[in-house]
Amino acid sequence: MKTALFICLLGLGLLAVAWAGAAYPLIDYPFLDEGDVPKLIAGSLGGAWALWGGIQALRLGEGKAGRLLAGFLMVLGLLACAGLFGFMLVATRMIPPPADVKTGQTVADFSLPDQSGKTFKLSDLKGKPVVLIFTRGFW
Amino acid sequence: MAQSAYDEIRKAGGEIVAISNDSVESLKEGADQSGIQFVLLSDPKAVVIRIYHLEHKGLNVRDPEATGARPAVFFLNADHTVASVYQPEDIRYHLSAADIVARFKQTK
Numbered sequence: 621m622k623t624a625l626f627i628c629l630l631g632l633g634l635l636a637v638a639w640a641g642a643a644y645p646l647i648d649y650p651f652l653d654e655g656d657v658p659k660l661i662a663g664s665l666g667g668a669w670a671l672w673g674g675i676q677a678l679r680l681g682e683g684k685a686g687r688l689l690a691g692f693l694m695v696l697g698l699l700a701c702a703g704l705f706g707f708m709l710v711a712t713r714m715i716p717p718p719a720d721v722k723t724g725q726t727v728a729d730f731s732l733p734d735q736s737g738k739t740f741k742l743s744d745l746k747g748k749p750v751v752l753i754f755t756r757g758f759w
Numbered sequence: 760m761a762q763s764a765y766d767e768i769r770k771a772g773g774e775i776v777a778i779s780n781d782s783v784e785s786l787k788e789g790a791d792q793s794g795i796q797f798v799l800l801s802d803p804k805a806v807v808i809r810i811y812h813l814e815h816k817g818l819n820v821r822d823p824e825a826t827g828a829r830p831a832v833f834f835l836n837a838d839h840t841v842a843s844v845y846q847p848e849d850i851r852y853h854l855s856a857a858d859i860v861a862r863f864k865q866t867k
Contacts, residue, residue, distance in 0.1 A: 721811060721833055726840045730807045732778065732800040735786035740798055742839070745774050749842075749866040750835040751859060753761060753777040754813050754828040 624676030628693045631669025635700040638663035642708055656708075663704045670697025727752070762795050764856040768863050778802050780827040802828075834862050842866040 641659040674694025678687055721727060731741040742750070765775055775797035781789065786799040800807075805814050808828040815829045832845040832854055843862055845854055854862070 721831075721841055721844055723841050723843060726838070727833065727835060728810055730810065732802050732807055733783050734801070735783065735790045735799040737783050737787075740776070740800055742776070745776070746839060747837050749771075749773040749837050749863065750833075750839065751761070751764075751768060751773065751775045751863055752833040752835060753775065754808060754811065754831045754833075755777055755779045756815070756827050756830060 624673050624680055625690065625693070626673070628670050628673025628677055628690065628697065631666045631671070631673055632693065632697050632700065634662055634666030634669060635697060635704065636666075638666055639700065639704055642704060660708070663701060667697060667701030667704075670694065670701070673697075761797065761856065761859060762793070764859040764863070765797050767860050771863070773863055773866070774798070776800065778807060778828060780805055780808065832859070832862075834866050836867045 638659050641662070642656065671694060674690050674697060677690030678694070727742070729741065729743045731739050734740045742752075761775055761777065768775055777797065778800045779786070780803050781799075781801055782803055783801045786801050789795070790799055802808050805826045805828070808814050808826075811831070811833075813828045813831050815827050830847060830853065834842040834844075836842050842865055845858075845862065847853075
């Protein structure tokens, strides 16, 4: 019973790590790339772990309190797992569709960090004509 | 190039904003070295670059994942509608400072 609860908690911990890893970069860059694979693996593993631990705890559980705790942890794990994948799915779809820039059209607003690390928003320059340069870099 | 156009554009009430895939650190270093005063924005994952349909994958032979922007210049009016677009087919082409000023003067 104790081992099973421990496994369940371990799974939840893994899920928490996956959540932190996934949520942090996605706030700035709402899409996934190859670097996010470990988070997906950690999330799946954490979910499976929490579920398995929960089932074991339920099976071996003694008394009402033990079963309640195991059930609670299991539901928590499932919610965290479902939430993680749901969040990632939503985040990947947050990229606006590519816009062809045509004369007369209003450009999409955006915000990015500038050379001093401050966040710059294009709409902060509303009312001023702007020369917007996209470059390969190497400044 | 753009820096020499900057004073004139500032005087006329405009701004220059440049976006590349450089990190904030390398932008800071580059700005310090070259004396660039206008806003340089860091878009290492090409989020905004992608929105504007300007992603250029495979720009670094040694790093197939490297992604950056194809050069393009948008001249925006005060209400941020597009006055004109400069997008060369050959990515080595750039607008001269004089061209930037001339096109800027046509914005409203």
